[in-house]
Amino acid sequence: MMMREVLSHFQLTYLPIAGMFIFLSLFIGCTVWVWRTGSSQVYKDISELPLSEEKTA
Amino acid sequence: MAEKQVNSQLEQFSYDDGIVRKFFFATVLWGAVAFLVGVIIALQMANWKFNFGLQWITFGRLRPLHTNAAIFAFAGNAVFAGIYYSSQRLLKARMFSDLLSCIHFWGWQLIIVSAALTLPFGITVGKEYAELEWPIDIGITVIWVVFAVNFFGTIFRRRERHIYVAIWFYIATIVTVAILHIVNSINLPVSIWKSYPIYAGVQDALVQWWYGHNAVAFFLTTPFLGLMYYFMPKAAGKPVYSYRLSIVHFWALVFLYIWAGPHHLLYTSLPDWAQTLGSVFSVVLIAPSWGGMINGLLTLRGAWHRVREEPVLKFFVAGVTFYGMSTFEGPMMSIKSVNLLAHYTDWIIAHVHGGALGWNGFMTFGMLYWLVPKLWKTKLYSTALANAHFWLGLFGIVLYMLSMWAAGITQGLMLRGLDPTGHLLYPDFVETVTKIAPLFWIRLIGGLMFFTGFLLMIYNLIKSISGAEAAEAVVHSEPRLSPAPAIGVKPGESPHRIIEGLPAIFTVLTVVAVLVASAMSLLPALLSEDLVEANPAFKPYSALELQGRDLYVREGCYLCHSQMIRPTHAETLRYGPASLSQESMYDHPFQWGSKRTGPDLARVGGKYPDLWHFRHMMDPREVVANSIMPTYPWLYSQKTDFGVLQKKLSVMKSIGVPYTAEEIEKAEPNAREQAKRIAEGLSASGVNVDIADKEIVALISYLQKLGRDYRNMTAAPGGAK
Incomplete structure (x- = not known):
């Protein structure tokens, strides 16, 4: 009941703004991280995984 | 192997x-x-x-x-x-x-x-x-x-x-x-x-x-x-x-x-x-x-x-x-x-x-x-x-x-x-x-x-x-994977990699x-009591109308007809004022639809007499020239299942529809009585077969309910809110 009361009086228009903020933070953080310097070789190796199976036979 | x-x-x-x-x-x-x-x-x-x-x-x-x-x-x-x-x-x-x-x-x-x-x-x-x-x-x-x-x-x-x-x-x-x-x-x-x-x-x-x-x-x-x-x-x-x-x-x-x-x-x-x-x-x-x-x-x-x-x-x-x-x-x-x-x-x-x-x-x-x-x-x-x-x-x-x-x-x-x-x-x-x-x-x-x-x-x-x-299974040899690393950055390994x-x-x-994302977009609407303001003008379906609604669902009517009038000039001219959330507050499931091959039906109730619907479902072209809607002849021969109505109302009550104990108890006789009235009206209009127990009557009762409460509310002293 308490949750219902809180939500009944919650300013719902904040939700899109909060959602966008969370998403943008995640997106920017993720983008900055994967393009950090010195990570090229790591990702190059990983991206070869689908092509590596024949070598294991 | x-x-x-x-x-x-x-x-x-x-x-x-x-x-x-x-x-x-x-x-x-x-x-x-x-x-x-x-x-x-x-x-x-x-x-x-x-x-x-x-x-x-x-x-x-x-x-x-x-x-x-x-x-x-x-x-x-x-x-x-x-x-x-x-x-x-x-x-x-x-x-x-x-x-x-x-x-x-x-x-x-x-x-x-x-x-x-x-x-x-x-x-x-x-x-x-x-x-x-x-x-x-x-x-x-x-x-x-x-x-x-x-x-x-x-x-x-x-x-x-x-x-x-x-x-x-x-x-x-x-x-x-x-x-x-x-x-x-x-x-x-x-x-x-x-x-x-x-x-x-x-x-x-x-x-x-x-x-x-x-x-x-x-x-x-x-x-x-x-x-x-x-x-x-x-x-x-x-x-x-x-x-x-x-x-x-x-x-x-x-x-x-x-x-x-x-x-x-x-x-x-x-x-x-x-x-x-x-x-x-x-x-x-x-x-x-x-x-x-x-x-x-x-x-x-x-x-x-x-x-x-x-x-x-x-x-x-x-x-x-x-x-x-x-x-x-x-x-x-x-x-x-x-x-x-x-x-x-x-x-x-x-x-x-x-x-x-x-x-x-x-x-x-x-x-x-x-x-x-x-x-x-x-x-x-x-x-x-x-x-x-x-x-x-x-x-x-x-x-x-x-x-x-x-x-x-x-x-x-x-x-x-x-x-x-x-x-x-x-x-x-x-x-x-x-x-x-x-x-x-x-x-x-x-x-x-x-x-x-x-x-x-x-x-x-x-x-x-x-x-x-079928290709024979190829035998592969691989080393067993060593235990997973502990959480934390190790030299040469990124956190995402870990x-x-x-x-x-x-x-x-x-x-x-x-x-x-689901919680933020769903929970407020599911839990907020203010989302749909209760209005006594909007009443639950009668037992017969509920049965008719189930037929509407069974025949997939919602795939060609919507029940949602949007607040635009053209739609309100065509169908009436925009739909209110109260109009579907007892709809389990909702039937707003997603496609209009036929017109919106949110307020179709009372727009035509029962006889129109009777003829329409038999052959839509009798009343709407060039209609592409199929015919539904089986609705005129299959009998309405009155026996299940008490159970249906009881289940509906348990999920929030405010049926009284009396309505549930008398679901079947009430439905039969309503069906009889509709059949008598049709008979007076020239339908010469006894159809009170046929599915078409239940469907007509449902269609005539759509928008009726809204109409009654706006017609009442004080009008619409």
Whole structure:
């Protein structure tokens, strides 16, 4: 009941703004991280995984 | 050989390709069924006579069969084939359990057969893409859990530390589909084949389109993206263009998709904030979607010349291009002003088929053409036939989409057209239908071309397989995986890499992304008491009206008629003031619809006499010249099931509909009395048969209820609020 009361009086228009903020933070953080310097070789190796199976036979 | 330890370092194992072959056959079989039924209902749209007056094959019953077969049978089996093949190789491990694989396969086929046997009999919940009744829903849940255990068990037994991006997409698919299916399928049973959703009206609409939109996202998009990230590099012989982009693509997509569901409910009585939320996130979705598309297409860098010669690459390139087109068109249609024109029209049908036939269909075909020679150690029988399949399919889709775009935009513009005096240019709805009816024939030709191409593929693959034996299992040797590293940055390993190495944490993060978005977009609407303001003017359905409503659901009327008047000048001129959320507050399930092949019915009650409805359902053309609606002769011979009404009202009461104890107790006699009154009225109008106990009377009672409470409220002293 308490949750219902809180939500009944919650300013719902904040939700899109909060959602966008969370998403943008995640997106920017993720983008900055994967393009950090010195990570090229790591990702190059990983991206070869689908092509590596024949070598294991 | 399953698994064998050679020495302390090396283990020998082989992949289970038998299960992949099984899912391949199922994909082909159910694809044929889905496309054939699609062609049949396209024919019925072009000419109503092809409904043949038979209830089991009438449009309203076959259409759910078509969508379920296309999504869960054709695409579903294709996804499983691709997942079982690629996961074993990417994880360097045989599937966790051959028995679970087998249960998954046969269980899924049993579910599909159950759907194929129940939907034509009108056994349906009445929610698009979630039509299957509760026993089948439980079956889906069980089989999905089996699949999940088998999949995650394989991950935990893997011999490759890193979990490749394709596996991430599979994980997101498995956990999210489970959440979507369970939340949207919470129904209360009346009998073995009848149940009511616990949600009603606007809340049911929000939950349903949270499910519906994300079923497209996590059943038809994320698993196919996983397949794209595995099979395109394999076919091209090159690694994915940018692995970094794939990481951003994954997290952005998983986080964003869930929010966008309400774009299916723009201009409805859903709260405005929820509509805005859906619109905004839909437009933002272009970014990750196109990131994925570009990543897929650029994987072919330096290999584009091979697209000319290799059918597999042709299908993949076209498939990914259709993905890009659909994920641009979808967000555009989520902009309110565009949606106002597109929604409820054939434009939506064009959009859906661009994704389903172009993206899911072509990616599947490309995968099958690539897989069959590998699985049977053979060569493709005919490259020329595969190329013919490609061009037939491509032109078929283009013809389909062009005709439906033209139909949708034409009808949308006609429905909103006003003359200089501000009156409707086309006040008769049927005018807008007859105008676009020729385009239904062009759609049929497009569908036939696509289906013909598919049949060519079946012939080609069967010829390829015939004479060839299933490839013997190759024995692989790989070192056992050392224990997973502890959380924390180690020299040379990034935190994301470590998360990827810890599937449980990775899965939890994915679930958190999905749940946070779901909670923020759903919970306020589910829990807020202010969402639908109670109004005593709006009363629950009488027992007979409820039975009539169930017939309306059974016949799939919601597939062609909406019950939601949008707040626009043209719609209020045509149908009356915009719909209120209270009008559907007792609707389990809601019946707002998503397509108007016929007019909106939210206020049809009282607009025509009972006799009009009686004649209309017998032959719509008796009262609406040029109508393309099928006939429903069985409603005049089948008897209304009065005996179940007490139970139905009782179940409805337990999910919040305020029936009194007396109403429940006297459900049957009250319904019979109401039916008798309607029959007497019809008799006085010249109907010379005793029809009080026939289904048509129950349906008429329901149709006459629609909008009646609104009309009474506005007519009462004080008028509308």
